Amino acid sequence: MNRRTALLGAASALAAIAALAGAAAAQDDDFPQKPITLIVPSAPGGSTDVTARKTAELMGEHLGVTIVVENRPGGGTLIGSRHVAQSDPDGYTLLAQSSAVSMFPFTFRDPGVSLDDLRPIGVMLRQANVFSVGQASEFTSMADLIAHSEAHPEDLTFGTGGPASPISYTVEMFKHASGANLSPVQYKGAGDTFPDVIAGRVTMVSSGYSGQSGFYEQGQLRPLAVSGPERIASLPDVPTLREVGVPLDVSVWLGIFAVAGTPDPVVAKLSGALQYALEDEARRAEIIEQGGDPAFLAPEEFEALLAREAETFRELADVTGIEPQ
Numbered sequence: 439m440n441r442r443t444a445l446l447g448a449a450s451a452l453a454a455i456a457a458l459a460g461a462a463a464a465q466d467d468d469f470p471q472k473p474i475t476l477i478v479p480s481a482p483g484g485s486t487d488v489t490a491r492k493t494a495e496l497m498g499e500h501l502g503v504t505i506v507v508e509n510r511p512g513g514g515t516l517i518g519s520r521h522v523a524q525s526d527p528d529g530y531t532l533l534a535q536s537s538a539v540s541m542f543p544f545t546f547r548d549p550g551v552s553l554d555d556l557r558p559i560g561v562m563l564r565q566a567n568v569f570s571v572g573q574a575s576e577f578t579s580m581a582d583l584i585a586h587s588e589a590h591p592e593d594l595t596f597g598t599g600g601p602a603s604p605i606s607y608t609v610e611m612f613k614h615a616s617g618a619n620l621s622p623v624q625y626k627g628a629g630d631t632f633p634d635v636i637a638g639r640v641t642m643v644s645s646g647y648s649g650q651s652g653f654y655e656q657g658q659l660r661p662l663a664v665s666g667p668e669r670i671a672s673l674p675d676v677p678t679l680r681e682v683g684v685p686l687d688v689s690v691w692l693g694i695f696a697v698a699g700t701p702d703p704v705v706a707k708l709s710g711a712l713q714y715a716l717e718d719e720a721r722r723a724e725i726i727e728q729g730g731d732p733a734f735l736a737p738e739e740f741e742a743l744l745a746r747e748a749e750t751f752r753e754l755a756d757v758t759g760i761e762p763q
Contacts, residue, residue, distance in 0.1 A: 469529055469704045473504045476532045476694070479518025480599050481511040483629030485565070485646030489692050490534035492724075493562045496715035501707065507534075511626035514538070514599070516549055521557035527699035532559070537690045540747045541607055544755040547762040553748075556695040557705060558740040561714040564691045565730035566666025567608050567644045570659040570674065572636045580662040580682045583642065584618045591619035594641040597631025598622045605631075608644050608665055608688055611754060612679065615686040616624060635659065646690070647672060647728040665689065670729030689731070691742060709737055 478487050478493050487509065494505040510518035515538045525531035542549040569580065577583040584762065587594045598606040605628055613620060623640050625631050628649055634640040636658045639719045642658075643650075647670055653659035654673075661676045667687040669678060679686050694712060696705060714720060725732040737744065755761075 440555070445711055449618055458468075461632075467703060469707055470501055470503045472530065473506055474498070474501070474530050475531060476505050476507050476534055477487055477514035477518045477522050478507055478509045478534045479511060479521075480509070481626050481629040482509050483632070483649065484535055484599065485628060485649035486534055486692055488630060488648045489562050489646070492721065493534075493694075493712070493715050495687040496721060497708075497711040500711040500714040505532075507761045511599075514545065516546070516551065516622075518540075519551045519556075522695070522697060523551045527557075527697040527701075529696055529700050529704035531697065533695040533710070534692065535608070535695055536692050537556050537747060537751075539695070540744055541751050543748075543762075544751050545762055553744060555698050557698050557700050558737045558744065559694040559705060559708045559738060561691045561735045561738055561743070562712070562716070562727050563730040563732055564662045564689050564723075565648075565728065566668075566670065566687075566689050567605070567647050568647050568650055568661050568670070568676070568729075569612070569642060569644045569663045569665070569679075570635065570650055570653075571642050572638050573658055574638055574662050575641070575660060577641075577662065578660070580677075580679070580684070582685075583662065584616050587619040588617060592621075594618075594620045596620045596642045596644065597625055597628075597635055597640045599625055599628045599631065605644050607751065607754065608690065609642075611686055611688055612644070612665070612684065615679070615752075616684040631657070646692075646730075649729075651728070664729060666729060666731075671727050672729070691743070705737060 476490055478488050478490050491507050494507050498505040502603050510521055519533060522531055522533040539553060542552060548613050596609050606622060628645045631643045631652060635643045650659055661673055663677055663682055664670050665688050666680055716732045716734045722732045
């Protein structure tokens with residue numbers, strides 16, 4: 439092969455690479471061209487599921503496509519999270535997750551998925567949890583429940599969507615701050631805990647207001663306290679933990695992730711759609727009414743939040759002695 443032929447071959451290869459790059463860029467610019475799937479790694483009916491469906495509808499409206507919500511519960515949200523992490527990084531498979539993803543390293547010895555496998559899009563909302571018991575429960579106040587747990591440490595339980603769920607960690611923080619004794623009962627997702635709490639087979643659940651509101655309206659659950667710094671507008675008579683003498687306020691977030699390696703233009707479009715959803719006046723009012731914060735976080739701000747939160751959970755694991763399973 440002479441020098442001229444080699445140069446022509448190299449030029450052709452470079453041209454082909456440039457053409458492929460240009461085609462990929464054009465695809466990114468045209469995103470989305472088909473429906474998007476948003477995986478919820480927990481059972482239907484919980485706070486993550488309810489929030490994801492309402493957010494997906496508004497995001498799809500902005501993007502001009504349907505966003506299909508698909509529940510893949512199990513494994514403490516690992517099953518659905520792994521599914522997304524193993525999908526193509528093209529923006530068409532997304533994950534609706536909570537603070538659970540930050541807890542994986544401190545909860546599972548081999549989770550098979552981490553934040554390195556995902557790319558933050560933004561936070562759907564931040565909200566306090568509500569601690570509730572069944573309407574027929576003997577406990578009419580958080581003080582009653584704490585006092586009983588201290589006298590009968592083997593009696594009380596709480597439902598959780600897995601060891602890495604925000605429910606589990608919020609209750610662990612509550613136990614550490616209050617001295618209460620409750621044992622976890624594991625479910626595939628927060629939505630699965632409610633029937634047993636209502637029936638009295640499980641003592642308590644801690645979950646977002648949106649996942650429990652229907653049960654309050656039907657007189658099936660009784661809220662005892664909220665985990666945030668302020669009372670929830672929809673539950674004005676329900677005190678905060680600090681008001682009942684527990685030195686704790688904690689909120690959890692619900693966010694959306696793409697797969698690591700998803701192109702910047704696609705991430706920007708998805709982030710813009712999420713911002714559109716959170717700027718919807720009716721949706722904002724609903725989130726605030728339920729004790730949530732609809733403030734939009736860009737991907738970079740979300741990444742900073744994740745870093746801070748990872749340190750918080752590391753400290754909690756050290757203090758409580760929680761070990762990976």
